Amino acid sequence: MGLIKAITGATGGILADQWKEYFYCEAMDADVLVTKGKKKVSRRSSNKKGDENIITNGSIIAVADGQCMIIVDQGKVVDLCAEPGEYTYDQSTEPSIFDGGRLADNIKEVFGNIGKRFTFGGEAPKDQRIYYFNTKELIGNKYGTPSAVPFRVVDPNVGLDVDISIRCFGEYSYRITNPMLFYTNICGNVDEDYTRDNLDGQLKTELMTALQPAFAKISAMGIRYSALPGHTMELASALNEVLTAKWKDLRGVEIVSFGVSSVKASEEDEEMIKELQRNAAFRNPNMAAAHLVGAQAEAMKAAASNPNAGAAMAFMGMNMAGNAGGANAQTLFQMGQQMQPAPQAAPAQPVAAEWKCSCGSVNTGKFCPECGSPREWKCTCGSVNTGKFCPECGAKKPQ
Numbered sequence: 167m168g169l170i171k172a173i174t175g176a177t178g179g180i181l182a183d184q185w186k187e188y189f190y191c192e193a194m195d196a197d198v199l200v201t202k203g204k205k206k207v208s209r210r211s212s213n214k215k216g217d218e219n220i221i222t223n224g225s226i227i228a229v230a231d232g233q234c235m236i237i238v239d240q241g242k243v244v245d246l247c248a249e250p251g252e253y254t255y256d257q258s259t260e261p262s263i264f265d266g267g268r269l270a271d272n273i274k275e276v277f278g279n280i281g282k283r284f285t286f287g288g289e290a291p292k293d294q295r296i297y298y299f300n301t302k303e304l305i306g307n308k309y310g311t312p313s314a315v316p317f318r319v320v321d322p323n324v325g326l327d328v329d330i331s332i333r334c335f336g337e338y339s340y341r342i343t344n345p346m347l348f349y350t351n352i353c354g355n356v357d358e359d360y361t362r363d364n365l366d367g368q369l370k371t372e373l374m375t376a377l378q379p380a381f382a383k384i385s386a387m388g389i390r391y392s393a394l395p396g397h398t399m400e401l402a403s404a405l406n407e408v409l410t411a412k413w414k415d416l417r418g419v420e421i422v423s424f425g426v427s428s429v430k431a432s433e434e435d436e437e438m439i440k441e442l443q444r445n446a447a448f449r450n451p452n453m454a455a456a457h458l459v460g461a462q463a464e465a466m467k468a469a470a471s472n473p474n475a476g477a478a479m480a481f482m483g484m485n486m487a488g489n490a491g492g493a494n495a496q497t498l499f500q501m502g503q504q505m506q507p508a509p510q511a512a513p514a515q516p517v518a519a520e521w522k523c524s525c526g527s528v529n530t531g532k533f534c535p536e537c538g539s540p541r542e543w544k545c546t547c548g549s550v551n552t553g554k555f556c557p558e559c560g561a562k563k564p565q
Contacts, residue, residue, distance in 0.1 A: 182258060187225040193538040196306075199342065200353045200360035203227070203235065221294045223312035225255045232302040234269065234345045238295045240354065243346050248301065269301070269343055295355065299345040303422050304362065311337040314432065315378050318441060326442055330435035332381075332391050336427040344418030352417055369419070372412055373405070380404040386446075395426045451557055490545030535557065 188206045205218070221237070234248040235257075248254060248269055312329030321327075338369070343346050383404040389397050399456045402424040406414070413419045415542040431439075519540055523534035532541050543563055545556040554563045 183360070185477050187222050188228070189221070189225065189296050190228040191230065191235075193230075194233065194298065194300045196302075196304065197362050198359050199300050199304075199362055199365070200356060200357065201298050202358060203298055209275070217318070217365045219293045219295055221255050221296070223255065223257045227253045227255055227296060229253070229298075232300065234299040234342075236297050236299070237347070238297065238355065240293055243349060246346060248345075250415070269345070289520075297349065299342055299348065299358075301342055301345070303339050305339040305423075307338050307370070308336075309338060309339070309373060311374060313379065316376075317381050317391050317431075319391065320385060320388055321390075322388070326439070328439070328442075330391070332429055332431045332432050334394065334426055334429040335427040338424045339420050340369070340413075340419050340503065342418055343414070343420050347418030347465055348415065359439060369413075372409065374525060374554045376405055376408040379408050391429055391431060394429050398424050398426055464546070 180277065189203045190206060191201060193205055194201060227553075229247050229250055229252075231250050233250075236243050236247075237245040251295070251467065311333045316329050317332045318329050319326060352365065369387050380401060384394070384401055385391075387397075387400065389400070394401065402421050405424055406421050409421065413421070503531065520528055520530050522528050523537060523539055525534060525537045525539070527534050527536040529535060529541070533539065534541075538551040540541060542550050542552050544550050545559060545561050547556060547559040547561065549556050549558040555561065556563075
């Protein structure tokens, strides 16, 4: 049994008289993942029995954008179509998979493993059903880490490599990419609708579990936790890689996008990172001197604001701040200047060689300023020349 596109199988109005039933699916709500196809008996149909789970040979099945239709015979998937259009159900042909190029790459391989390929053999099947799958991107799935998850912070500029704990919140979206796996392993024969609330809880729990190895892949790229909102594509790819076995290969579901609206580390971890980066910056004597000058200024302000101290205490506070670190600002600035690379002298310009003109004038240019004669040079062959090459032997004029 298989599907034939109605436009290719029609011959004028003759085919219209042979259509027995019309199966279709209304616009699917965002919360509906799978729904059973509805039967609409044509006015011109001669089939008046109306058996709910029998598809009459020659019936028409309509598929809309964002939908994938499967035909189930005796509990087995026997045909699939994800291309929009109208199709004629023909029991005498082999199944024809129309994936529309929007499903998983291995959809035909999966169909060969779990589908039932046969031609119509005489006895009509007793139970045939049509199911429609929502293949649009399912957005608005909120997530949040109930407890902090580990994240590795790497900063090669200061030699930092430490594990911290972060919390993140946001939304993600997913899509059904292999309806046959979803039907076989998740929903099965449903009477009406299979909605997202039956699955989202399990998906969210597994997503939170997969965040830790996904964060490990992101941190290995040198991405800081504060920059995660700008690298959501890399994070979605890392999550898909971690969840492939459970989501893609088992359920036929993949993550489309992963948004991070907020990410924050604990106050203790943030303060530790800032302190380590600040201390690493003080390896530069100029930075250390600037910090010391600021500390001296604060000490003077604090002492001057004391009504019982006065200016003397201000200068004493400045001296205490200057001696607290074992070095003063002037010494640190001198160390910074010594560490600066010495300016390179401009390369010396070569001094042009002097030559004596036939008029007796001694010159350094290409022409004699007295008589205008060009500068002559003597070749190794003995010829005296004025051009760039010797006309006798072809030798080049020496530099």
